[in-house]
Amino acid sequence: MKNFLKKFREDSFRQELWEREAKIIVAVSGGPDSACLLDVFCELRKKYALELIIAHVNYNLRGKDSAGDEKFVLKLAEKYGLEAEILRPKIKSKKNLENNLRDIRYAFLEKIRYERDFHWIAVGHNLDDQAETFLQRLIRGAGMRGLCGMQFKNGKIIRPLLGFLRCEISEYLKLRKLKYRTDKTNQENIFLRNRIRHQLLPYLEKNFNPRFRETLFQTAVSLGEDYALIENWSQEFFQKNRDLSVKKILSLPKALQKRIILKFLREISGQLKNVESAHLEEILKIFKSRKNKNQNIHFQGLKIERKGDKVTIVKKMAEECEFSQN
Amino acid sequence: MKNFLKKFREDSFRQELWEREAKIIVAVSGGPDSACLLDVFCELRKKYALELIIAHVNYNLRGKDSAGDEKFVLKLAEKYGLEAEILRPKIKSKKNLENNLRDIRYAFLEKIRYERDFHWIAVGHNLDDQAETFLQRLIRGAGMRGLCGMQFKNGKIIRPLLGFLRCEISEYLKLRKLKYRTDKTNQENIFLRNRIRHQLLPYLEKNFNPRFRETLFQTAVSLGEDYALIENWSQEFFQKNRDLSVKKILSLPKALQKRIILKFLREISGQLKNVESAHLEEILKIFKSRKNKNQNIHFQGLKIERKGDKVTIVKKMAEECEFSQN
Numbered sequence: 001m002k003n004f005l006k007k008f009r010e011d012s013f014r015q016e017l018w019e020r021e022a023k024i025i026v027a028v029s030g031g032p033d034s035a036c037l038l039d040v041f042c043e044l045r046k047k048y049a050l051e052l053i054i055a056h057v058n059y060n061l062r063g064k065d066s067a068g069d070e071k072f073v074l075k076l077a078e079k080y081g082l083e084a085e086i087l088r089p090k091i092k093s094k095k096n097l098e099n100n101l102r103d104i105r106y107a108f109l110e111k112i113r114y115e116r117d118f119h120w121i122a123v124g125h126n127l128d129d130q131a132e133t134f135l136q137r138l139i140r141g142a143g144m145r146g147l148c149g150m151q152f153k154n155g156k157i158i159r160p161l162l163g164f165l166r167c168e169i170s171e172y173l174k175l176r177k178l179k180y181r182t183d184k185t186n187q188e189n190i191f192l193r194n195r196i197r198h199q200l201l202p203y204l205e206k207n208f209n210p211r212f213r214e215t216l217f218q219t220a221v222s223l224g225e226d227y228a229l230i231e232n233w234s235q236e237f238f239q240k241n242r243d244l245s246v247k248k249i250l251s252l253p254k255a256l257q258k259r260i261i262l263k264f265l266r267e268i269s270g271q272l273k274n275v276e277s278a279h280l281e282e283i284l285k286i287f288k289s290r291k292n293k294n295q296n297i298h299f300q301g302l303k304i305e306r307k308g309d310k311v312t313i314v315k316k317m318a319e320e321c322e323f324s325q326n
Numbered sequence: 327m328k329n330f331l332k333k334f335r336e337d338s339f340r341q342e343l344w345e346r347e348a349k350i351i352v353a354v355s356g357g358p359d360s361a362c363l364l365d366v367f368c369e370l371r372k373k374y375a376l377e378l379i380i381a382h383v384n385y386n387l388r389g390k391d392s393a394g395d396e397k398f399v400l401k402l403a404e405k406y407g408l409e410a411e412i413l414r415p416k417i418k419s420k421k422n423l424e425n426n427l428r429d430i431r432y433a434f435l436e437k438i439r440y441e442r443d444f445h446w447i448a449v450g451h452n453l454d455d456q457a458e459t460f461l462q463r464l465i466r467g468a469g470m471r472g473l474c475g476m477q478f479k480n481g482k483i484i485r486p487l488l489g490f491l492r493c494e495i496s497e498y499l500k501l502r503k504l505k506y507r508t509d510k511t512n513q514e515n516i517f518l519r520n521r522i523r524h525q526l527l528p529y530l531e532k533n534f535n536p537r538f539r540e541t542l543f544q545t546a547v548s549l550g551e552d553y554a555l556i557e558n559w560s561q562e563f564f565q566k567n568r569d570l571s572v573k574k575i576l577s578l579p580k581a582l583q584k585r586i587i588l589k590f591l592r593e594i595s596g597q598l599k600n601v602e603s604a605h606l607e608e609i610l611k612i613f614k615s616r617k618n619k620n621q622n623i624h625f626q627g628l629k630i631e632r633k634g635d636k637v638t639i640v641k642k643m644a645e646e647c648e649f650s651q652n
Binding site: 138139140141142143144147192195199200203204207208209212215216218219222223225226228229230232233253254255256277 | 464465466467468469470473518521525526529530533534535538541542544545548549551552554555556558559579580581582603
């Protein structure tokens with residue numbers, strides 16, 4: 001346990017996650033990771049004069065289990081003498097559920113942070129999560145954006161447990177005799193992830209690299225830094241260039257061309273869904289075309305039109321959309 | 327076979343690999359990939375008015391087999407009515423052999439290209455090579471630089487077979503009844519790669535994604551584009567800033583800090599070996615240090631010293647090196 005706390009502090013300081021007298025919101029689901037995270041922060045609270053509160057989101061999607069989680073978190077709050085903020089959002093649509101829940105959760109956490117003038121929002125992701133996500137995305141197909149891992153720090157979100165293996169966290173919980181809740185949907189729903197966790201990773205560690213999880217973790221962190229860099233640069237270009245010149249776009253390195261076009265599409269559309277690299281290739285074709293004719297493409301309710309050197313993207317009117325369906 | 331040629335042309339045109347009347351050096355080892363590559367180019371020679379020559383390197387490392395390869399390539403040259411340039415380099419040191427051979431090969435190919443005023447050097451890498459290299463590096467640990475794949479085009483080097491599976495190439499050879507040489511060292515030496523080829527990839531394709539090879543290939547190509555971008559940018563910064571200011575380096579995004587320091591180290595040293603991310607972290611520490619004292623680090627015969635805002639890197643004199651060993 002001493003080693004655990006030592007590594008926790010070392011990781012935190014090296015990554016500049018929090019400092020003396022920091023005000024930290026701890027996101028607690030009730031699962032093992034967040035139970036551990038909360039306990040560690042409470043251990044360090046006095047020494048570093050930390051101010052802590054708990055935040056919990058009850059989506060109420062698992063009936064009794066959800067109510068049980070909330071109750072459990074409230075008990076933790078009592079045990080550690082902390083305030084707890086609970087959100088019970090109404091889920092309107094079950095479309096794209098996982099992403100929606102994440103958006104709701106982070107918006108809520110950020111709202112509390114802002115209103116209460118706290119510094120950081122701590123969440124409990126661990127090294128195994130990172131490695132599994134990496135493999136999951138690699139298997140399904142991903143570029144840098146998909147492969148880049150969660151970062152120790154991302155804006156106001158901090159992940160002090162990101163450098164810990166799941167088994168180290170379990171060990172800590174055991175030694176400290178801490179309770180936690182088990183989310184049953186974890187075992188049922190997330191089929192691919194479970195096969196990665198229980199089959200692929202053990203297979204790779206047995207046959208190829210006994211520390212493959214840690215290796216993947218490093219790769220993901222490093223790709224994440226690179227991704228942040230490219231994103232910043234393309235954002236800068238996007239902000240300086242308010243329209244799409246064929247000449248300018250084609251003079252950019254390949255890696256930027258599609259990223260910039262995507263930014264323009266997103267800005268105009270506001271609600272773009274699942275744009276794949278192949279779609280962007282299609283759109284790039286009208287940039288590359290040497291025909292003199294004006295050209296256009298219709299895509300997700302947008303009209304992308306080239307006249308000479310300029311490409312414009314406009315939202316189609318409702319009638320236009322209907323018309324193009326006839 | 328028709329489909330093979332069609333895809334070959336499509337890939338070539340989409341990636342802008344070669345054009346009508348191109349003058350192309352085909353690098354031929356005698357193995358299946360280069361035998362296929364050569365045959366395809368000869369099939370297309372007339373229609374596209376291509377000018378072709380063969381280049382072959384005989385390292386003479388495998389006795390009779392090496393001589394046999396050379397003979398085989400000369401026979402191919404005769405069969406297709408092409409000139410063949412043969413290099414028989416003297417291998418001085420067997421240290422870091424694989425990298426040395428590659429350097430020798432590419433220097434030779436580029437020399438012929440330059441002297442003869444040819445446009446492109448075509449090499450036979452295929453999609454399986456790409457996928458295997460990716461997994462090999464992922465398993466051993468790599469960031470973007472390691473994971474980014476071979477590109478269809480890289481300077482004057484073109485890889486028109488990069489989009490083809492090994493089995494598609496075999497199929498082509500079989501249909502055209504073409505002969506090729508088998509490199510026995512392939513089966514003996516390259517242990518990890520063979521386990522990836524014969525165990526890991528089939529396992530992943532059977533259990534997780536039947537088209538995993540193609541998926542990895544796309545990922546590698548896309549990371550390669552991103553890598554080129556970051557490399558260009560850091561090269562630009564490096565050329566504009568001829569000394570190392572602590573303030574400037576620390577104001578850069580994380581992903582650039584280490585890359586730029588590495589460029590300075592490489593320039594001063596000229597012969598840096600295996601620099602790992604951890605070494606660069608160590609060096610970065612003297613940038614980040616808030617102590618006012620002058621500080622220095624000794625690293626691979628270099629002295630890295632900070633005075634105030636400036637960090638200098640100098641080669642240590644021979645005596646200094648000896649001294650620091652005492």
